[in-house]
Amino acid sequence: MSMLEVEGLSKEFGGVHAIEDLSFRVEEGHIHSIIGPNGAGKTTLFNLITGIYTPSAGQVRFDGRPIGGVAPSRLAAWGLSRTFQNLQVFFNMSAIENVMVGAHLHVDRRFWPSLLRLPGSVRRDRACRRQCADLMEFVGLGPYVRAEASSMPYGALKRLEIARALAAQPKLLLLDEPAAGLNATESREIDQVIKKVAAQGITVILVEHDMKMVMGISDHILALDYGRKLAEGNPAQVRANPEVVAAYLGAQC
Amino acid sequence: MAKLMNARSGGLALLALVMAVSPLGFTNAYYYDVAVGALFNAMICVGLNLLIGYGGQISLGHGAFFALGAYASAIGTSRWGLPPLAALGGGAVLVGLLAFVLARPILRLKGHYLAMATLGIGMIIYIVLKTEAQWTGGPDGMGVDPLALGGFVLATDRHWYWLAAMLLLVVVWLALNLVESPVGRALRAGHGAQIGAEVVGVDTSHYKVLMFVVSAVVASMVGSLFAHKNGFITPDIAGFHRSIELVTMVVLGGMASIYGSVLGAVLLTLLPQVLAGFDDYEAMIFGAIMMGTMIFLPKGLLPSLITQIRKRAGGRS
């Protein structure tokens, strides 16, 4: 069974089709990349998959269950997690607290123990903090464990979102342009992080403009243009597709 | 040092110390009276800050919850003969339920729409309190008996001061616990980036509702105490002005700053007393101070102060 099945998915905003009749599958354990020029509908697709938008038509099944009308917070409990192209960082909190929010579903979040600061609750929270520090280390944010989110540079914030998404212990992780705005070295580091994540058995859907990264790590690639599927296949197939080259790669390379 | 202000034990100890030492400067009972009012407001504002500062949700109607608590105690004790604590608890439960029922639909609203809705609810409660005179005594209000706890009557302002001081410590402690717990993190996350919080499993509206209820219950309980302490209440305490005053204390002290709320409440309670001699210029000065503070210290008194201190100490630490 596929981890994610998208069938006949459409989304329109005031008559404009951002996504039109799109179908594809994502297999468990794969790194699945979605490429396309700006405005191709990649972020809209992410918003549809994670329940932030409701589709105009079609449906999405995650792990066999339809996600139509399910709130994003429930989907997270099902094992879906993501990062954002235009950061959704909690700038009113410290870096590690950002990651700890990611672990929200796995901590003791009952009201009374929290209010009364019961010892068990405190102990579990300390453990959570240690795990989150490890996660920050894992994505290469070791130096920022004690930082405030508002004082971190852009590249670090991108990784902070990855750490937060990982803290939710997802089965499927959606990464929206994790390398945007990063320099080459940082991009390679992200590369490694994504590979390590996939190695743990987490399915990854990646939206990225950095073709070197996409071609290097993807098991499967979906190319979009104007909300429609342009091509699909492994990196070699997509690279060879003349339409993709014309619509996207041609313009870039 | 700034870190000390944030640290729970340091801050609590300092607060306790200040409250313990302050009476040395109180030359008569009237000072205690004003101080008790300040501490009461501080408790409400700490609760309200959970909603406004940490949750990012404005409310222009919390004066009404305060008033409902006050009237619950007044009616419960004097008309039904309930023990004061039972009336206080009953009022808190009722207010909590009311807040819970109202919160879901209201908190879907954003920004000024939310402000309007909370204002409207406050006004409706105010009008009911004013109109149902057979229960509430109408616009001229009703008397309330002093607080008697198991035979001990809190009669003097001094007693009230120490009670209020202890309660404030408890309220601040609980608020700090909450803010630093997973519950508080979820709340703050919902304010910081709602969608970002949703996608990692935080049901943000649940936490907003929770804080709406918590802050309403705190206001209600303080209202009950206020009723006993003051001995006389009128529907004005549910009015628009009271609600605005509470929000102003929170914002002036510093949003998302528990100690800021205490500071804001204390200063704004004292200010009218200090300005009482300015006669016709009182309102102008009060308004100017409000504007000036928010223009020059937009983050509120305490956070701005801490930033200043950090900047100064920056080189050394």
Place this chain on the structure above:
Amino acid sequence: MAELLQYLFAGLTSGAIYALAGLGFAIIYNASHVINFAQGEFIMIGGMTTATLAAAGVPVPLAALAAMAVTMLVGVALEKFAIEPARDSDVVTIIIITIGASIFLRGAAQVVWDKEFHALAPFSGETPIRVLGATLMPQSLWVVGVAMAMIAGLWWFFNRTLFGKAMLATSFNRLAAQLMGIGVKKVLLVSFALSAALGAVGGIVVTPIAFTNYEAGIMLGLKGFSAAVLGGLGNGMGAVVGGLIVGIAEALGAGYVSSAYKDAIAFVIILVVLFFMPNGLFGKKGVDRV
């Protein structure tokens, strides 16, 4: 029938007053997304200035012009010295600033003027107009007419003049407007001047009906805010419709339900509308950008 009509007239009179108050909120919101809680004080200053000048023998039209000028000056000063420096602050911070401003202006008014009520002679006499057994004062028609004229004027300004369009653009996207060379500061300044002038006009036409004193702005501000939110923030027409709904709900409530609860009835209606239409009757639906 005559009874219902009389209630509607009563509602129309109050409603048009609320609508005028609401319009001022709409304009400033349009340009800056600021809710100016001192809007009621603009109305008060307009009314008080006109009433005192008229009492001193100045012809009413001249007094009205002077009042508009004074109020605009106050509006510009408020923007320049209180809103402009805090422009990038939190919504709540700005709310508190404007509330502080309203307290300040009220305090100033009681020093400059007094605490008495001031009246102004109705513009077209006091002979009630009879319609199907109900009566309406000519001054009420003045209020309604002025509200309508303002709507028309605002529509023209925002849709047909370059500066008006620029103001709208600023409200949608401040950065883009800036890039297009629109002076955001100037837009803000003009929006405050404009809504202050509107407030003054409102105060002038309302004073013959409801009188004015230094505290008159509190109620008008509250009702104006209600009207603007009910109609949908930033929508001038919405503010007018909202004001009329609140006014008529109060009158019908007083007539058919209970005069003690008429204000509560208006608030209940506002709440019900907001539950089903979270952006008011004509408000634009905000889309979360992710």
Place this chain on the structure above:
Amino acid sequence: MRDLMRWGAAAFAALGFASLASGNALAAEPVRIGAFLAVTGPASFLGEPEKKTLEMYVDRLNKQGGVQGRKIELTVYDDGGAPDKAATFAKRLIQSDNVDIIIGGTTTGTSMAAIKIVEPAGVPFISLAGGIDIIEPVKKWVFKTPHTDRMAAEKVFADLHKRGLTKVALISENAGFGKSGHDQSLKVAGNYGIEIVADEVYSPKDPDVTAQLTKIKNTPGVQAIFNFGFGQGPAIVTKNTKQLGITQPLYQSHGVASKDYIRLSGDAADGVRLPAAGLVIADQLAATDPQKPVVSAFKADYETAFKSEVSTFAGHAYDGLQIALSAIMRAGSSDKAKVRDEIEKTSGYVGTGGIVSMSPTDHMGLNLSAFHMVEIVKGDWKMVD
């Protein structure tokens, strides 16, 4: 940490409390009079003249050498009409300013709130508000100078009775003064054979009350309308009554016994009747009326000093001050208990509100004769009886 403590102390103590401390004992102990008045807020046009009056006379007396050689020290706080503020200021007057006597409480609400403070503290308190609850039941330390709202209602109903009008529509302001007057009206109407056939209210700042008046107009059998309220409300009621072409006589309460009401209502006020104290119609009082010299003198004093028309509210403050000072003089000291006893013994004092004779069972000492029924004719008062 030391900085921090200093900062904390500064915030809590210095900023606030230090500046609260007022002057220390003067060489010759002055007579300390405290007042809390609604100088701002909805009742400010009551509180403002009260404050001016107190200040003017205290100033004048001090220039003349004070009371029994002691200066009078007046402390006035503005409670804005808010009862909880009034309670705090009452406490401040007693505990911080150490006043010998308190005059004030512009509104019934603020007075009632202060009673909770003054009674246990044992400080003589002369309220300037109308509500009958202030002195009924009698409270040891509490007195008041204005006529009660009940007396106003009685005066109006007596007049209606005399004119043979029995079915009355009541319209009152939905706030302290109007509400209390409304309740008292309902209570005493029966004593005069009056039936209240309609009962409507309006909010203090409503711009239009035609809806309520239409309801009254359509109530069968209404013979007269009685409005209880103060501020601009009664003027709007009066104007709207005329607008709707209601022909039944309109009565107002003593709350509007000032020229302002006539000014605001314009022609519509013609024919309106209301109960008013002698002060309002000083020049129309019979030459033999014992009140005539008192009210004429006070009116002249006030109007020369402030260039504005005297109101009955200013008179209440004047009466309160006079009663307090003469009690202090009779007591020969400002000892609180003695002064209280002397206030209670006030007898035959001719004030602006009437002739005051108090007793242990009557802490106001006025009767219905203190009120005159006046009618507004061509924009001026005309005494009816």
